[in-house]
Amino acid sequence: xxxxxxxxxxxxxxxxxxxxxxxxxxxxxxxxxxxxxxxxxxxxxxxxxxxxxxxxxxxxxxxxxxxxxxxxxxxxxxxxxxxxxxxxxxxxxxxxxxxxxxxxxxxxxxxxxxxxxxxxxxxxxxxxxxxxxxxxxxxxxxxxxxxxxxxxxxxxxxxxxxxxxxxxxxxxxxxxxxxx
Amino acid sequence: xxxxxxxxxxxxxxxxxxxxxxxxxxxxxxxxxxxxxxxxxxxxxxxxxxxxxxxxxxxxxxxxxxxxxxxxxxxxxxxxxxxxxxxxxxxxxxxxxxxxxxxxxxxxxxxxxxxxxxxxxxxxxxxx
Numbered sequence: 001x002x003x004x005x006x007x008x009x010x011x012x013x014x015x016x017x018x019x020x021x022x023x024x025x026x027x028x029x030x031x032x033x034x035x036x037x038x039x040x041x042x043x044x045x046x047x048x049x050x051x052x053x054x055x056x057x058x059x060x061x062x063x064x065x066x067x068x069x070x071x072x073x074x075x076x077x078x079x080x081x082x083x084x085x086x087x088x089x090x091x092x093x094x095x096x097x098x099x100x101x102x103x104x105x106x107x108x109x110x111x112x113x114x115x116x117x118x119x120x121x122x123x124x125x126x127x128x129x130x131x132x133x134x135x136x137x138x139x140x141x142x143x144x145x146x147x148x149x150x151x152x153x154x155x156x157x158x159x160x161x162x163x164x165x166x167x168x169x170x171x172x173x174x175x176x177x178x179x180x
Numbered sequence: 181x182x183x184x185x186x187x188x189x190x191x192x193x194x195x196x197x198x199x200x201x202x203x204x205x206x207x208x209x210x211x212x213x214x215x216x217x218x219x220x221x222x223x224x225x226x227x228x229x230x231x232x233x234x235x236x237x238x239x240x241x242x243x244x245x246x247x248x249x250x251x252x253x254x255x256x257x258x259x260x261x262x263x264x265x266x267x268x269x270x271x272x273x274x275x276x277x278x279x280x281x282x283x284x285x286x287x288x289x290x291x292x293x294x295x296x297x298x299x300x301x302x303x304x305x306x307x308x
Contacts, residue, residue, distance in 0.1 A: 020289060021289045024289035024290065024291055025288075025289040025290075075193075078193060078197065079193060079196055079197070080200070088192075089192065089193065092191055092192050092193045093193045095191065096191045096193050096194055096288075099191075099238075099267050099288070100267050100288045100289050103238075103267025103268065103269075103288070104267060104269060104287075104288075104289075107267075107268075107269040107270050110270055115270055115272055118238055118267065118268070120190065120238060120239075120240060
């Protein structure tokens with residue numbers, strides 16, 4: 001069943017929460033580009049992706065994606081320390097930023113989606129991988145520019161399938177892309 | 181008397197930020213302890229005289245609301261002020277936390293001032 005939120009409404013909620021998280025926690029400005037939809041997210045440039053699931057009457061996933069360089073800049077701003085390369089602390093920061101953006105998105109979207117529970121973030125760092133929803137759902141993607149680097153926020157939403165009285169969350173699979 | 185604080189969050193980054201904020205407060209701060217989930221927090225409460233708990237809600241093993249219930253269930257801990265600091269901003273969760281005995285609720289993302297103000301107001305209420 002189609003989401004009760006339009007692509008534009010999802011994009012506006014993403015923009016509001018991403019900009020508020022960046023200005024409050026990082027003191028970094030974000031400028032957003034036009035939203036788009038895509039079937040899967042793929043990266044071959046060594047980026048960092050953090051995924052957060054939500055479930056209730058509607059369920060889905062939210063993700064943020066940025067380059068390793070921007071992940072280090074975000075971490076340096078948030079923790080007031082120097083991070084020249086991606087390490088556990090950088091991955092933790094990116095997971096927490098995803099948690100804030102997606103967590104606030106699901107609260108703001110509750111007026112149409114109802115109350116939703118939130119999963120603990122999963123952070124993936126590497127090259128040549130692809131993440132997609134198991135049921136082939138597409139993502140609403142909002143790209144942002146942050147200090148000349150790309151920062152993306154993505155959301156996919158679908159009505160949950162009732163399963164023994166509880167709602168089944170949407171699975172996201174991550175797989176390596178062909179390196180040849 | 182110096183106040184020992186327990187920070188409970190599965191994110192080391194958030195614990196680090198809260199440590200920094202606590203260092204900026206004008207409160208007479210004792211030791212600051214850290215736990216990454218509710219289970220670890222309960223173990224720390226058994227052995228340390230904590231005067232304030234700052235806790236996330238969504239955590240593995242034991243979440244912040246379960247931790248709050250456990251704290252309020254023990255007479256010797258029932259007076260410890262607990263402030264929830266979380267991305268869970270739904271009215272339902274806020275009401276749940278307040279009904280379970282949370283003294284304060286701060287939604288992430290937060291500013292240092294919001295945390296400091298909430299700590300001050302909680303401790304003033306407790307002192308009365």
